[in-house]
């Protein structure tokens with residue numbers, strides 16, 4: 001039963017009623033959605049989203065991890081409008097438009113030209129799907145058909161298409177689809193020894209040893225290893241220690257399997273550099289980009305790869321080497337125009353050290369708010385990513401339907417924050433351009449919401 005009213009004005013009331021009647025929201029239990037206050041966001045300014053009544057909410061999840069320069073950025077708006085005056089969409093299927101070429105050239109610079117070939121799509125799942133398919137087809141084209149397996153890391157999330165679900169953790173999100181998923185192997189993520197809530201030490205050896213053992217046994221039947229480098233976002237901002245990605249890359253190289261780095265989440269400033277590949281000094285065989293690529297403005301994704309892999313696909317049409325994959329809006333010109341402008345602005349922002357300062361500030365605020373809190377099981381932060389996991393004060397956990405994270409996220413709205421829960425956790429993913437007072441507001445609003453909600457939840 002829809003019990004909650006969000007609407008103070010007739011127009012908002014109509015919008016709310018229509019949403020309930022016609023809407024079906026992604027990753028949302030619609031019964032829960034209908035039974036709780038809805039929020040209709042109508043405008044954005046910088047790090048803030050504004051509802052139909054003019055109330056302001058800090059965008060604490062950067063509109064699902066996409067937003068780089070804030071909402072309604074004048075430079076991005078101008079780039080978008082300029083392109084709109086030229087043309088809104090041209091297919092890349094056998095045709096071209098100049099802004100796609102310009103952006104592909106810019107993206108080649110991310111790896112100093114090591115991955116000069118850019119295959120555009122329109123979302124993160126597709127960027128990964130393309131990398132998997134290119135790897136799979138490549139080994140066939142070079143006469144090594146047996147190399148078709150995939151190894152991923154436990155806890156991975158690479159998207160919601162069947163290919164990406166197959167190589168991700170078989171979590172509750174995707175378990176129902178198991179019968180339709182293809183087989184893939186997984187190696188354990190590095191384990192962490194925790195100290196006062198923050199990750200203090202990591203034991204990578206068990207993880208790398210397991211990967212090495214899999215490769216030793218199965219390299220001849222393995223096409224690729226796929227990894228979210230440094231931080232597994234959807235697993236709850238689970239970190240790998242510095243140097244881990246490099247060690248994985250070295251093993252892939254040693255055993256002759258491709259490395260796919262899924263930087264859909266970590267790319268474009270999230271961890272203080274344009275990519276983790278750059279931070280870690282690693283060149284994968286495939287680099288997957290989406291989310292922040294077009295700064296949270298438009299759906300755009302890209303899979304970058306090497307000239308060597310590209311060349312394997314060249315031949316007469318009758319040789320059947322063509323890569324038969326493409327999406328209607330692959331490399332949309334509006335998205336490309338915004339992406340170019342975003343990159344132009346982001347590079348000096350990163351070089352100035354501002355993003356690193358914001359990240360340390362976030363870490364300090366989280367430490368002050370969550371260390372030693374009776375309802376905090378653990379919290380962690382790296383770059384502009386963070387998570388805090390809750391627990392009952394005197395029991396192991398709450399019943400599943402208590403929905404502690406969801407309750408805290410709802411309460412955070414009263415404190416001027418929109419943020420996403422994950423189970424009994426809250427995930428911190430602000431816009432890269434977040435300002436110091438906004439970092440303070442972000443953490444404070446979560447702390448206030450926790451203190452409003454958690455003490456009254458009944459544990460098992």
Ligand SMILES: Cc1ncc(COP(=O)(O)O)c(C=O)c1O
Pocket residue numbers: 123124125126128157158159160228233234262263264265266290291
């Ligand atoms: C690491 C990673 N890969 C892939 C995806 C899928 O991206 P999209 O939702 O654009 O399909 C996500 C989305 O959260 C992600 O975090």
